[in-house]
Amino acid sequence: MIRALGMMSGTSLDGVDAALIETDGIRIGGFGASAFRAFSDNESAVLHGGLGLWPDAPAVPDLARLVEAAHADLAAGFLNAQLIGFHGQTLAHDPRGRGTHQAGDGAALARATGRPVVWDFRSEDVRQGGEGAPLVPFFHWACAEWAMGQGRLAPAPVAFLNLGGVGNISWVDPTAPAPEAPGACLAFDTGPANAPLNDLMRRRRRQARDEGGALAAQGTPDAAIVAAFLQDPWFARPAPKSLDRDHFAGLLQAVAQLEDAGAAATLVAALAASVAAALDWLPSPPGQVLVCGGGRHNGAIMAALARALPMPVAPVDSIGLDGDMLEAQAFGWLAVRVLRGLPISGPMTTGVPEPVCGGRISHPRGSLTKLFGT
Numbered sequence: 001m002i003r004a005l006g007m008m009s010g011t012s013l014d015g016v017d018a019a020l021i022e023t024d025g026i027r028i029g030g031f032g033a034s035a036f037r038a039f040s041d042n043e044s045a046v047l048h049g050g051l052g053l054w055p056d057a058p059a060v061p062d063l064a065r066l067v068e069a070a071h072a073d074l075a076a077g078f079l080n081a082q083l084i085g086f087h088g089q090t091l092a093h094d095p096r097g098r099g100t101h102q103a104g105d106g107a108a109l110a111r112a113t114g115r116p117v118v119w120d121f122r123s124e125d126v127r128q129g130g131e132g133a134p135l136v137p138f139f140h141w142a143c144a145e146w147a148m149g150q151g152r153l154a155p156a157p158v159a160f161l162n163l164g165g166v167g168n169i170s171w172v173d174p175t176a177p178a179p180e181a182p183g184a185c186l187a188f189d190t191g192p193a194n195a196p197l198n199d200l201m202r203r204r205r206r207q208a209r210d211e212g213g214a215l216a217a218q219g220t221p222d223a224a225i226v227a228a229f230l231q232d233p234w235f236a237r238p239a240p241k242s243l244d245r246d247h248f249a250g251l252l253q254a255v256a257q258l259e260d261a262g263a264a265a266t267l268v269a270a271l272a273a274s275v276a277a278a279l280d281w282l283p284s285p286p287g288q289v290l291v292c293g294g295g296r297h298n299g300a301i302m303a304a305l306a307r308a309l310p311m312p313v314a315p316v317d318s319i320g321l322d323g324d325m326l327e328a329q330a331f332g333w334l335a336v337r338v339l340r341g342l343p344i345s346g347p348m349t350t351g352v353p354e355p356v357c358g359g360r361i362s363h364p365r366g367s368l369t370k371l372f373g374t
């Protein structure tokens with residue numbers, strides 16, 4: 001088992017999560033300490049300004065230094081980590097076009113922390129024809145397998161719904177022998193999650209988010225806007241599929257005429273409707289939908305999901321996991337898989353033709369090499 005530190009800064013641009021995990025890259029041996037470092041208002045504004053940029057843009061090196069510094073700062077509190085999995089900050093994602101861009105250089109983080117760093121998790125999958133996302137689904141399988149072993153989950157398919165800036169769902173069968181085994185996983189992005197809500201709150205209320213969903217809970221959703229949103233060809237596209245953060249920017253424009261609470265309620269209803277639509281693509285109805293990511297702290301979202309979905313909806317914490325740290329833990333677990341040459345994505349998670357072991361490994365003294373596997 002390796003003690004890996006996973007580090008993730010997601011599409012909501014609120015900060016960096018870090019979490020320790022003990023793993024052989026297949027089974028979870030145990031979870032360790034975790035921490036969050038918020039981006040300052042200035043850092044967040046700078047990163048927002050970088051959204052949509054590709055590596056050749058002149059502003060990118062400065063953004064990358066900002067991302068590396070924030071991670072190095074946070075990693076300094078985890079001296080017992082043997083390996084770091086560094087996701088980087090996604091600025092642009094267009095797998096069928098220019099590719100995928102996570103700002104931040106793992107070699108620089110390896111030098112700054114004195115630890116080997118696994119990074120650039122998505123590029124190889126995209127190069128081989130995959131969507132490059134989502135990458136957490138194989139870890140969701142490991143979580144379900146862990147929870148089943150602890151007697152907290154039935155030996156039957158279950159879904160993990162991650163609600164960050166964008167939503168993604170993983171249907172997993174914890175009785176499958178491995179995450180890459182046929183029939184073990186099906187995963188894809190579901191649609192916008194917190195990103196439009198946060199953007200709405202920032203523009204109208206100068207707040208980072210709708211705390212607890214209090215504003216949305218006071219409003220009535222506009223059913224016509226939700227129905228029009230569901231007409232986006234995205235929903236008719238078979239899974240696997242991944243989204244750029246701003247694919248649904250039109251949704252925010254659609255609610256522009258509504259008063260604040262109605263606009264927030266409509267965004268929440270659209271989120272719930274997109275998850276309900278996602279169920280159509282799953283191999284079988286999951287026994288329950290386990291919600292992770294920041295969206296599960298939004299009571300209006302959880303209530304809307306409970307209304308929209310036919311099966312029980314619960315925070316992932318109900319089976320003993322930390323729903324705020326799951327993505328960070330995932331990149332620690334994935335880092336160990338990269339080190340061992342195990343696949344981190346496959347046909348049923350990113351649509352890549354064959355399972356892929358992506359990622360690069362950088363060592364503190366600067367050599368850039370892959371230790372095991374391809």
Ligand SMILES: Nc1ncnc2c1ncn2[C@@H]1O[C@H](COP(=O)(O)OP(=O)(O)OP(=O)(O)O)[C@@H](O)[C@H]1O
Nearest residue numbers: 010011012164165166194209211212293294295297
């Ligand atoms: N107490 C809360 N009340 C309402 N919303 C919340 C609360 N806590 C977190 N959120 C929402 O969750 C978001 C952060 O979620 P999370 O950290 O899972 O996203 P992320 O990792 O940045 O994104 P992604 O998973 O898309 O990469 C916040 O920006 C906010 O919208």
Ligand SMILES: CC(=O)N[C@H]1[C@@H]2OC[C@@H](O2)[C@@H](O)[C@@H]1O[C@H](C)C(=O)O
Nearest residue numbers: 011090093133134135136166168327
């Ligand atoms: C390109 C990119 O960074 N995508 C993120 C984003 O945020 C959620 C969703 O869109 C998911 O596809 C992915 O993140 C998670 C960690 C994943 O890869 O599973």
